Amino acid sequence: MNKYNTDIVKLTCSCPDWKETRSQYPSSDPRRLCKHIIHNLDTGNLPGSIAKFKESIEFYQKQEWGFKRNFDEIIELDNFTLLGSVDWIDVFDNEGARYAVKKESFSKTFYWANERKPKNYELIEQFLIEEAEKIPLPLEDDEYPQIISFIKKVLPQKKDFYITISLSSFIPTANGIIYDIFESRLTPEQEMSLKQELLQSYDKKEAYYKLGKACFAPIDEEHEFDIYEALTVTNNEIIVRMYSGEKYTFKRDYNYVKRLKRARELQKKLEIEERKKVWRDALEQERKIAMEKGYLLSEDYKGEKYNIQSKYNYPDTLSWEEYESLKNSVLGNYDTLQNLIKKNSLNISTTKFNKVLKNLNFITKEPSLNQSNWIIIGDGLNYGINLIKMSKYMHKDIPDWYKVQIFDNKKMKLVNLKWKTNVKMTSALFEKNKFDELCQLVKQQIEKEHNKAINKNEPQEVLDNEEKNILRKFFKFLHSMYS
Ligand SMILES: [Zn+2]
Known part of the structure; x- marks a missing residue:
């Protein structure tokens, strides 16, 4: 571990990791800490500039790792220090305690690791909400066909392709939301049925190769979409990027999109309300039926x-x-x-x-x-x-x-x-x-009932005759009335 020259006052090290990647960060930035520096640090007596990262430093010391580097910026917010990352954000308070928070994209849902939140955590959530508001509006349903016709207009060679656009796995930022563009010669339905057909005739690998050939067959590399950033969506424009570096810009009407968004949200809210009402009514109905029969709904039972x-x-x-x-x-x-x-x-x-x-x-x-x-x-x-x-x-x-x-x-x-x-x-x-x-008991009983039924036959016949007599009398009476 200690074959490198490590200075825990200046926070320097002679290892390649430090020299190549960590040296660029100032001494208040924990990304400067390679595993050797972390190993040598006295966590009971940390330099003031990194003291607040104590809990993480202790963790990395145990793991024999360097400090994580997958965050973009250090955000100072009141008494907190946030390691601004795109996914989970580390939060340190003044005492060096560590928390982690994640905000869901496009919603105000927060997850706090281990359900541990610092005092005044609302401050952090508010900050992240404000940051998220800088992210452009995502595409609304009505925009997809518009973009696809734009693509076919500027790239006539895509005219016969079936184009689909979907959200990429990149986390949206204030700079834009990235979408993937997929193109195929076949519609999704045709693709599905061809896939099933091929899988019946060929082994998996060959079937998928043939499927790919049938669907994709690019015209040439120049006309392929950029695989990392095919479509960038900002509030005012949508940019289609090609593998060749060429790009096409489509103007986006921000106010129109905002109206679409509001209408969609309202529609969704109404649907949820409606569904809730249906659900509540159904539950109430079930509860009523249960009560009438002297039952209790299982979900109403609170006992143990x-x-x-x-x-x-x-x-x-x-x-x-x-x-x-x-x-x-x-x-x-x-x-x-x-x-x-x-x-x-x-x-x-x-x-x-x-x-x-x-x-x-x-x-x-x-x-x-x-x-x-x-x-x-x-x-x-x-x-x-x-x-x-x-x-x-x-x-x-x-x-x-x-x-x-x-x-x-x-x-x-x-x-x-x-x-x-x-x-x-x-x-x-x-x-x-x-x-x-x-079964034996049942068969005996059937036998018994059968015998009884035979004995019953006569009185039943008598009853029928009695009925016949009544009817006969009735017809006689009718006959006398009308004759
Ligand atoms: Zn080192």
């Missing part, structure tokens, strides 16, 4: 009773995969009636099966419970369970006979829910290995 089922409290000793497989093996012993009927190729419809289970008093429906889905009751519980499911609704109260099970993440097994309030909806699940037994 469901902690035992939280996915965050699965046992520490298990990995997530182990937890999942254990949970699935327990729940895998159960299935829905519909699936079990299908898997066992039974010749009984789910509706019929449920009807018989109901006649057996194994299941029930209570309009005010479980969203009118079946609930397993009484002896039916020997064959299945009511398992709590993901649900939008919860019951405020459930009756004693409604037995509900839940998978307990701490005990890693199914447990009976003890409480009778604020319970989520359930699914009726049947035990796989008792399903045969259940």
Whole structure:
């Protein structure tokens, strides 16, 4: 580390990094600090000019790095020093504590690293907002076709190309917003279908090569757009730059763009308001329905009773995969009636099966419970369970006979829910290995009901005859009236 001559008073070093890049900065600029200087500095006793960067110097000392250089300027703002960068901005206070802030382009959203903000941070945000206001207005939707026709006018050779303009990855500055220009002989739709076609016939590399050839085929280098700065947008002009250095300027009507922007923002605001209203109304409607049925919306429930089922409290000793497989093996012993009927190729419809289970008093429906889905009751519980499911609704109260099970993440097994309030909806699940037994009971019951129906046939016939007699009398009466 110390084979170079490093002076921590003058902040100089004989290493190539210092000589080539860092020497240009004054001693108050931390970019002057190569890793050797940083290594030798006593952070408890830093020179006054760099004392405020203490926290970062300590960090770079530990990492054995030089001070970062990817910022453009040092901004002094009241008691703060900002390392003005295009992305994250380091902020140092007088005590040498470091913060970092990032402002989203084209919005007033700020991110503070680790959610740590200095006192009077508003000052910094205000400054960054003002700086951002110097950035030109981005392109509005209506401007894209205008620019494209301008390009085709000044570059007639692009007439048959399909041109698209999109925001580049360069961070916008007061000097302009950079956009990329893409050109293709095909429309995006044609490109997509050709791509799919080629990928079916060729391997990936060859397919993309052929696709590129079909789409791009530049006329010659001179007529290509500059790949780094194809389009620069400022408030008053838009500049198209060519690879050759040639450029074409399109005048931009700032007031017109401002009007477009205002109209767009207003439209967006209205849409958001409308969407919010629809969402609020829908929620209110759901809440009303829930209340009428004696349910509670899950999102209205603030209690903690469901902690035992939280996915965050699965046992520490298990990995997530182990937890999942254990949970699935327990729940895998159960299935829905519909699936079990299908898997066992039974010749009984789910509706019929449920009807018989109901006649057996194994299941029930209570309009005010479980969203009118079946609930397993009484002896039916020997064959299945009511398992709590993901649900939008919860019951405020459930009756004693409604037995509900839940998978307990701490005990890693199914447990009976003890409480009778604020319970989520359930699914009726049947035990796989008792399903045969259940089927036998159902078949016996069907037999029994069938026999009963045969015995019932006669009285039903009598009833029908009675009805016929009434009708006959009625027709006789009608006949007497009109004859
Ligand atoms: Zn050095």
